[in-house]
Amino acid sequence: MNRYARIDDKEKLRMGKNLIKSNNKKIKTALKAIDDFEKSDPMTMFDIQRCLQTIKKIKEILDGSRE
Numbered sequence: 001m002n003r004y005a006r007i008d009d010k011e012k013l014r015m016g017k018n019l020i021k022s023n024n025k026k027i028k029t030a031l032k033a034i035d036d037f038e039k040s041d042p043m044t045m046f047d048i049q050r051c052l053q054t055i056k057k058i059k060e061i062l063d064g065s066r067e
Helices: 009-039 048-063
Strands: none
Touching: 009 048
8 A cells, every 4th residue: 555645635735845945945055055166266176167167057057047
């Protein structure tokens, strides 16, 4: 028997909302870390151009500004 068959719709909705909140929090944390990285001293980084290009691409995806 499916273990979720006994969970009512309200409980499923609550679980879904909690998952969305958790994912949104992770995304905001990732975006903040990327912003902090962009502001750091580039002289301490290796291969800074390639690294920054990758991070900016990830940030655009997380921001949703890219399809």
